[in-house]
């Protein structure tokens with residue numbers, strides 16, 4: 001069963017004389033129980049799409065259903081069924097942990113006790129701080145409290161807008177573990193993120209750029225579609241190395257990637273000649289190795305295609 005169905009959604013913002021087409025005809029489907037990632041850089045349109053799905057924003061055209069209901073006509077039903085965690089911290093900073101939870105439970109005419117099962121794994125982690133004001137919690141704790149408040153009315157579908165942005169690596173990992181646990185309880189989750197490495201934690205992802213979906217699939221399948229040779233290259237002069245690589249005829253694209261430059265090569269490139277060329281450019285401690293593409297490489301390739309640049 002499809003829990004989220006999005007059909008050709010278009011959304012344009014007009015401010016003064018400026019018009020931005022935030023969504024350029026987006027379509028996607030999320031299966032019931034799926035952990036689905038919406039992955040893309042700032043300004044890609046992730047927040048716009050999520051706000052339309054949680055009935056806080058109207059699209060210009062197209063349609064969408066959540067849990068079998070139309071977002072426009074059935075907005076009241078949808079608001080009862082979804083949990084929405086916006087990108088910016090949405091809790092009452094001056095209320096304590098417990099008061100925030102009670103507040104959100106009361107709004108939905110329920111109580112913490114009634115739905116304790118769903119939140120308990122997360123709640124036990126913040127319980128020691130239950131009398132602390134939300135504004136005084138650490139980033140990771142705030143995020144756990146926000147997730148608890150989002151879950152307190154037992155939603156069937158969760159929409160999380162960049163929940164891990166600005167959160168440290170350990171808390172990010174813990175957050176994704178929590179989402180995996182919620183999946184076991186049958187909750188459908190659509191989560192947006194600008195962090196490519198988080199794609200691996202999703203059942204399926206949509207890669208989105210400038211209001212357009214570049215690919216939708218399981219992360220491993222998207223990576224399998226990267227058909228060109230990919231190298232990781234390092235030397236003692238990394239910036240100069242990048243420029244030298246970009247100027248080499250058999251290089252299709254080169255971009256920084258951790259401690260290496262990732263380099264997409266022509267399918268029939270000559271490894272020895274590349275090495276000779278770089279040695280001729282006086283690169284010391286040269287390291288060249290073949291690597292498998294990950295989702296970031298795939299995204300860069302798809303983005304370049306989208307912008308009609310060098311990759312084909």
Ligand SMILES: Nc1ncnc2c1ncn2[C@@H]1O[C@H](COP(=O)(O)OP(=O)(O)OP(=O)(O)O)[C@@H](O)[C@H]1O
Nearest residue numbers: 013014015020022041042043044045046047048049
């Ligand atoms: N209220 C608004 N008025 C005008 N333009 C807007 C508005 N909201 C978003 N935009 C523009 O629409 C585009 C998509 O923005 P959106 O917030 O949906 O992207 P995003 O992927 O969520 O990125 P971010 O992480 O920056 O929020 C951007 O170009 C943004 O500047």
